[in-house]
Amino acid sequence: AQSVTQPDIHITVSEGASLELRCNYSYGATPYLFWYVQSPGQGLQLLLKYFSGDTLVQGIKGFEAEFKRSQSSFNLRKPSVHWSDAAEYFCAVGAGVGNEKLTFGTGTRLTIIP
Amino acid sequence: GAVVSQHPSWVICKSGTSVKIECRSLDFQATTMFWYRQFPKQSLMLMATSNEGSKATYEQGVEKDKFLINHASLTLSTLTVTSAHPEDSSFYICSASTGTQYFGPGTRLTVL
Numbered sequence: 001a002q003s004v005t006q007p008d009i010h011i012t013v014s015e016g017a018s019l020e021l022r023c024n025y026s027y028g029a030t031p032y033l034f035w036y037v038q039s040p041g042q043g044l045q046l047l048l049k050y051f052s053g054d055t056l057v058q059g060i061k062g063f064e065a066e067f068k069r070s071q072s073s074f075n076l077r078k079p080s081v082h083w084s085d086a087a088e089y090f091c092a093v094g095a096g097v098g099n100e101k102l103t104f105g106t107g108t109r110l111t112i113i114p
Numbered sequence: 115g116a117v118v119s120q121h122p123s124w125v126i127c128k129s130g131t132s133v134k135i136e137c138r139s140l141d142f143q144a145t146t147m148f149w150y151r152q153f154p155k156q157s158l159m160l161m162a163t164s165n166e167g168s169k170a171t172y173e174q175g176v177e178k179d180k181f182l183i184n185h186a187s188l189t190l191s192t193l194t195v196t197s198a199h200p201e202d203s204s205f206y207i208c209s210a211s212t213g214t215q216y217f218g219p220g221t222r223l224t225v226l
Contacts, residue, residue, distance in 0.1 A: 034214070034215075036217070041220070041222070042219055042220065043120075043207050043217040043219040043220045044207070044209075044217040045217070046215075046216065046217075049214055090157065100146055100148075100213060100215065101148070101160065101163060102160075102215060104157045105157065106156070106157045107156075107157050109155075
Protein backbone atom coordinates (compact mmCIF):
# COMPACT_ATOMS: atom_id res chain seq x y z
CA ALA A 1 0.00 0.00 0.00
CA GLN A 2 1.18 3.49 -0.71
CA SER A 3 1.90 5.97 2.05
CA VAL A 4 3.24 9.47 2.50
CA THR A 5 5.17 10.90 5.43
CA GLN A 6 5.57 14.58 6.09
CA PRO A 7 7.89 14.62 9.11
CA ASP A 8 7.43 18.28 9.97
CA ILE A 9 4.06 19.18 11.46
CA HIS A 10 4.84 22.88 11.75
CA ILE A 11 7.61 25.03 10.30
CA THR A 12 8.28 28.69 10.96
CA VAL A 13 10.49 30.75 8.67
CA SER A 14 11.25 34.41 8.29
CA GLU A 15 9.94 36.28 5.30
CA GLY A 16 12.56 36.25 2.58
CA ALA A 17 14.24 33.11 3.88
CA SER A 18 14.45 29.88 1.94
CA LEU A 19 12.09 27.00 2.56
CA GLU A 20 12.21 23.25 2.26
CA LEU A 21 9.29 21.01 3.18
CA ARG A 22 10.02 17.32 3.39
CA CYS A 23 8.00 14.50 1.90
CA ASN A 24 8.83 10.80 1.85
CA TYR A 25 6.69 8.27 0.08
CA SER A 26 6.30 4.53 -0.05
CA TYR A 27 5.12 3.04 -3.31
CA GLY A 28 5.95 -0.11 -5.21
CA ALA A 29 6.17 1.34 -8.69
CA THR A 30 6.98 4.72 -10.19
CA PRO A 31 4.83 7.12 -8.23
CA TYR A 32 2.80 10.09 -9.34
CA LEU A 33 3.64 12.81 -6.82
CA PHE A 34 1.87 16.04 -5.98
CA TRP A 35 2.17 19.04 -3.72
CA TYR A 36 -0.98 20.94 -2.78
CA VAL A 37 -1.43 24.07 -0.67
CA GLN A 38 -4.45 24.85 1.47
CA SER A 39 -5.24 28.25 2.94
CA PRO A 40 -7.49 28.32 6.01
CA GLY A 41 -11.06 27.37 5.21
CA GLN A 42 -10.26 26.75 1.57
CA GLY A 43 -9.87 23.82 -0.76
CA LEU A 44 -6.55 22.59 -2.08
CA GLN A 45 -4.59 24.23 -4.85
CA LEU A 46 -2.16 22.24 -6.94
CA LEU A 47 1.38 23.63 -6.69
CA LEU A 48 3.16 21.09 -8.86
CA LYS A 49 3.25 17.46 -9.88
CA TYR A 50 5.71 14.83 -11.03
CA PHE A 51 4.81 12.04 -13.37
CA SER A 52 8.04 11.30 -15.22
CA GLY A 53 11.00 12.96 -16.92
CA ASP A 54 13.05 15.74 -15.36
CA THR A 55 13.23 15.10 -11.64
CA LEU A 56 13.26 18.82 -10.81
CA VAL A 57 9.76 20.13 -11.24
CA GLN A 58 8.76 23.77 -11.36
CA GLY A 59 5.41 24.84 -10.03
CA ILE A 60 3.35 27.92 -9.43
CA LYS A 61 4.16 30.72 -7.01
CA GLY A 62 7.91 30.12 -7.34
CA PHE A 63 7.88 26.63 -5.83
CA GLU A 64 9.88 23.68 -7.06
CA ALA A 65 10.27 20.08 -5.97
CA GLU A 66 12.85 17.41 -6.64
CA PHE A 67 12.07 13.74 -7.03
CA LYS A 68 14.79 11.52 -5.60
CA ARG A 69 14.03 7.88 -6.18
CA SER A 70 16.97 6.66 -4.11
CA GLN A 71 15.68 8.53 -1.09
CA SER A 72 11.95 8.05 -1.83
CA SER A 73 11.59 11.77 -1.38
CA PHE A 74 9.82 14.65 -3.09
CA ASN A 75 10.78 17.74 -1.13
CA LEU A 76 9.24 21.12 -1.85
CA ARG A 77 11.45 24.20 -1.99
CA LYS A 78 11.20 27.93 -2.43
CA PRO A 79 14.21 30.25 -2.42
CA SER A 80 12.49 33.19 -0.75
CA VAL A 81 9.15 32.96 1.02
CA HIS A 82 6.50 35.65 1.14
CA TRP A 83 4.00 36.28 3.93
CA SER A 84 1.27 35.03 1.60
CA ASP A 85 2.89 31.58 1.56
CA ALA A 86 1.64 30.92 5.08
CA ALA A 87 -0.68 27.93 4.70
CA GLU A 88 -0.93 24.16 5.06
CA TYR A 89 1.03 22.10 2.57
CA PHE A 90 0.14 18.55 1.61
CA CYS A 91 2.21 16.03 -0.27
CA ALA A 92 0.35 13.24 -2.05
CA VAL A 93 1.16 10.09 -3.99
CA GLY A 94 -0.95 8.33 -6.58
CA ALA A 95 -0.82 5.49 -9.01
CA GLY A 96 -1.59 7.61 -12.04
CA VAL A 97 -4.16 7.76 -14.80
CA GLY A 98 -6.64 4.93 -14.54
CA ASN A 99 -6.18 4.67 -10.79
CA GLU A 100 -6.31 8.20 -9.63
CA LYS A 101 -6.87 7.77 -5.93
CA LEU A 102 -4.41 9.82 -3.88
CA THR A 103 -2.84 9.16 -0.53
CA PHE A 104 -2.10 12.34 1.38
CA GLY A 105 0.46 13.11 4.00
CA THR A 106 -0.61 14.66 7.27
CA GLY A 107 0.42 18.12 6.13
CA THR A 108 2.94 20.74 7.20
CA ARG A 109 1.73 24.05 8.53
CA LEU A 110 3.93 26.94 7.43
CA THR A 111 4.11 30.11 9.48
CA ILE A 112 5.92 33.17 8.17
CA ILE A 113 7.34 35.73 10.58
CA PRO A 114 8.15 39.27 9.48
CA GLY B 115 -8.39 26.39 -16.27
CA ALA B 116 -9.36 23.32 -14.21
CA VAL B 117 -11.78 25.10 -11.91
CA VAL B 118 -13.98 23.14 -9.53
CA SER B 119 -16.84 24.72 -7.65
CA GLN B 120 -18.82 23.54 -4.65
CA HIS B 121 -22.18 24.68 -3.46
CA PRO B 122 -23.01 25.64 -0.85
CA SER B 123 -19.80 26.92 0.70
CA TRP B 124 -21.29 26.55 4.14
CA VAL B 125 -24.51 25.16 5.54
CA ILE B 126 -26.11 24.88 8.95
CA CYS B 127 -28.87 22.35 9.43
CA LYS B 128 -30.87 20.73 12.18
CA SER B 129 -30.17 17.21 13.35
CA GLY B 130 -32.16 14.67 11.37
CA THR B 131 -32.37 16.65 8.15
CA SER B 132 -30.57 15.91 4.89
CA VAL B 133 -28.10 18.16 3.15
CA LYS B 134 -26.98 18.05 -0.48
CA ILE B 135 -23.60 19.34 -1.61
CA GLU B 136 -22.84 19.90 -5.28
CA CYS B 137 -19.45 19.61 -6.93
CA ARG B 138 -19.01 20.93 -10.47
CA SER B 139 -16.07 21.01 -12.84
CA LEU B 140 -16.58 24.31 -14.63
CA ASP B 141 -14.22 24.17 -17.59
CA PHE B 142 -13.44 20.50 -18.05
CA GLN B 143 -15.07 17.11 -17.91
CA ALA B 144 -14.17 14.56 -15.30
CA THR B 145 -15.06 10.91 -15.42
CA THR B 146 -13.96 10.54 -11.83
CA MET B 147 -14.68 12.75 -8.86
CA PHE B 148 -13.65 12.22 -5.27
CA TRP B 149 -15.23 13.21 -1.99
CA TYR B 150 -13.13 13.92 1.09
CA ARG B 151 -13.80 14.84 4.66
CA GLN B 152 -11.40 16.97 6.66
CA PHE B 153 -11.41 17.45 10.40
CA PRO B 154 -9.79 20.53 11.94
CA LYS B 155 -6.03 20.57 11.62
CA GLN B 156 -6.01 17.15 9.97
CA SER B 157 -5.38 15.75 6.54
CA LEU B 158 -8.00 14.80 4.00
CA MET B 159 -9.81 11.52 4.46
CA LEU B 160 -11.11 9.99 1.26
CA MET B 161 -14.76 9.04 1.61
CA ALA B 162 -15.63 7.77 -1.83
CA THR B 163 -14.75 7.67 -5.50
CA SER B 164 -17.51 8.75 -7.84
CA ASN B 165 -17.55 7.60 -11.47
CA GLU B 166 -19.97 9.07 -13.96
CA GLY B 167 -22.81 6.71 -14.71
CA SER B 168 -21.94 4.11 -12.11
CA LYS B 169 -22.22 3.55 -8.40
CA ALA B 170 -19.73 5.22 -6.13
CA THR B 171 -17.00 3.24 -4.43
CA TYR B 172 -16.87 3.92 -0.73
CA GLU B 173 -13.84 3.67 1.52
CA GLN B 174 -13.88 1.28 4.42
CA GLY B 175 -15.85 2.63 7.35
CA VAL B 176 -17.88 5.12 5.32
CA GLU B 177 -21.61 4.44 5.43
CA LYS B 178 -22.92 4.44 1.89
CA ASP B 179 -26.52 4.79 3.03
CA LYS B 180 -25.65 7.87 5.02
CA PHE B 181 -23.47 9.57 2.44
CA LEU B 182 -25.28 9.24 -0.87
CA ILE B 183 -23.24 10.08 -3.94
CA ASN B 184 -24.63 10.69 -7.40
CA HIS B 185 -22.46 11.41 -10.43
CA ALA B 186 -25.08 12.44 -12.95
CA SER B 187 -22.83 13.93 -15.60
CA LEU B 188 -19.20 14.49 -16.49
CA THR B 189 -19.31 17.85 -14.72
CA LEU B 190 -21.50 17.25 -11.69
CA SER B 191 -21.34 15.04 -8.62
CA THR B 192 -23.48 15.43 -5.52
CA LEU B 193 -23.02 14.27 -1.94
CA THR B 194 -26.12 14.00 0.22
CA VAL B 195 -25.66 13.63 3.94
CA THR B 196 -28.84 11.91 5.07
CA SER B 197 -30.31 12.26 8.56
CA ALA B 198 -27.41 14.43 9.60
CA HIS B 199 -26.18 14.43 13.19
CA PRO B 200 -23.74 16.70 14.99
CA GLU B 201 -20.92 14.22 14.48
CA ASP B 202 -21.31 14.73 10.73
CA SER B 203 -20.23 18.34 11.14
CA SER B 204 -17.07 18.71 9.13
CA PHE B 205 -15.42 20.25 6.09
CA TYR B 206 -16.28 18.33 2.93
CA ILE B 207 -14.09 18.76 -0.14
CA CYS B 208 -14.57 17.34 -3.61
CA SER B 209 -12.11 16.95 -6.44
CA ALA B 210 -12.47 16.28 -10.15
CA SER B 211 -9.81 14.27 -11.89
CA THR B 212 -8.22 14.38 -15.31
CA GLY B 213 -5.37 12.24 -14.07
CA THR B 214 -4.57 15.13 -11.76
CA GLN B 215 -7.08 15.98 -9.06
CA TYR B 216 -8.39 19.53 -8.95
CA PHE B 217 -10.13 20.48 -5.75
CA GLY B 218 -13.18 22.50 -4.95
CA PRO B 219 -13.16 25.18 -2.25
CA GLY B 220 -14.92 22.96 0.26
CA THR B 221 -18.24 23.01 2.12
CA ARG B 222 -18.44 23.63 5.84
CA LEU B 223 -21.32 21.62 7.33
CA THR B 224 -22.56 22.35 10.83
CA VAL B 225 -25.29 20.15 12.26
CA LEU B 226 -27.08 21.54 15.29
